[in-house]
Amino acid sequence: MCAIIEDMNTPIISIDHISKTYHPKRSPDVVALKEVSLSIHAGAFFGLIGPNGAGKSTLIKILTGLCIPDTGTVSVGGNDVINDYQAARQMIGVSLQEHAFDPYLLVEEELYITGGYYGKTKEYLKKKVPELLEQFNLADKKRTFTDKLSGGMKRRLAITKALIHAPKIIILDEPTAGLDVALRHELWDILETLNKKGITILLTTHYLEEVEHLCDEIAIINKGSIIYQGDNKKKGLTENSELEQLFMEMVDQHESDPI
Ligand SMILES: Nc1ncnc2c1ncn2[C@@H]1O[C@H](COP(=O)(O)OP(=O)(O)OP(=O)(O)O)[C@@H](O)[C@H]1O
Numbered sequence: 273m274c275a276i277i278e279d280m281n282t283p284i285i286s287i288d289h290i291s292k293t294y295h296p297k298r299s300p301d302v303v304a305l306k307e308v309s310l311s312i313h314a315g316a317f318f319g320l321i322g323p324n325g326a327g328k329s330t331l332i333k334i335l336t337g338l339c340i341p342d343t344g345t346v347s348v349g350g351n352d353v354i355n356d357y358q359a360a361r362q363m364i365g366v367s368l369q370e371h372a373f374d375p376y377l378l379v380e381e382e383l384y385i386t387g388g389y390y391g392k393t394k395e396y397l398k399k400k401v402p403e404l405l406e407q408f409n410l411a412d413k414k415r416t417f418t419d420k421l422s423g424g425m426k427r428r429l430a431i432t433k434a435l436i437h438a439p440k441i442i443i444l445d446e447p448t449a450g451l452d453v454a455l456r457h458e459l460w461d462i463l464e465t466l467n468k469k470g471i472t473i474l475l476t477t478h479y480l481e482e483v484e485h486l487c488d489e490i491a492i493i494n495k496g497s498i499i500y501q502g503d504n505k506k507k508g509l510t511e512n513s514e515l516e517q518l519f520m521e522m523v524d525q526h527e528s529d530p531i
């Protein structure tokens with residue numbers, strides 16, 4: 273069943289008591305998430321921050337159905353990400369931290385195929401693909417094989433793939449890592465415009481000034497637990513002092529917590 277939630281006060285993403293332990297073959301178990309609960313309302317620009325290994329990417333993979341949690345539930349727009357996965361996935365555009373492209377595909381083919389996966393028509397894609405390639409400065413690379421792109425160009429292609437089906441929710445795992453300054457600011461503008469149109473955005477990043485500038489809500493995750501959630505009152509500031517201070521305080525406070 274597909275539920276559609278448009279009310280700005282209703283959570284569009286509900287994460288309820290999610291736990292995840294990895295069981296690698298040759299090393300001890302890794303507890304990646306412990307009883308994580310999080311609510312993100314429709315239209316939010318949400319920043320998820322935390323140290324390396326805190327569990328951010330694991331949470332994103334669970335949200336997008338790429339990783340199955342041990343316990344807990346996640347719903348997106350009222351659709352359970354496991355039981356109603358088709359409806360849930362249709363609502364989300366995701367750019368993962370490690371993106372992989374088919375090396376035998378040209379840049380524009382990669383986008384057409386992704387659009388096809390989401391059931392988009394040829395007519396729609398003929399308009400949307402050039403539009404996105406232009407917006408992300410990849411128009412002159414449309415006939416280049418994906419493995420011949422630079423690191424920053426691959427990152428840009430990953431973001432265009434996330435946007436191809438005009439999703440209601442965009443989830444970006446460190447989207448600006450490796451982007452040059454000009455493109456980082458261009459991406460900020462694009463994301464702000466999308467958010468103003470009502471698109472919900474969930475972003476992870478290690479650049480705290482990015483969160484301070486863009487996000488209206490933040491959560492800090494450390495060792496698999498949410499240790500802080502609140503509004504970003506100083507949204508729009510470009511100096512990172514206050515958020516950086518909060519981040520360091522919260523992480524230091526939980527330094528002795530067991531993983
Ligand atoms: N497939 C996997 N198998 C085993 N352990 C994993 C796997 N994926 C992640 N982990 C472990 O789970 C923990 C959380 O990793 P995760 O990638 O979610 O962190 P992160 O917050 O995204 O970190 P970063 O900021 O470095 O990207 C880490 O200890 C990591 O080594």
Ligand SMILES: [Mg+2]
Pocket residue numbers: 328329330369445
């Ligand atoms: Mg990560």
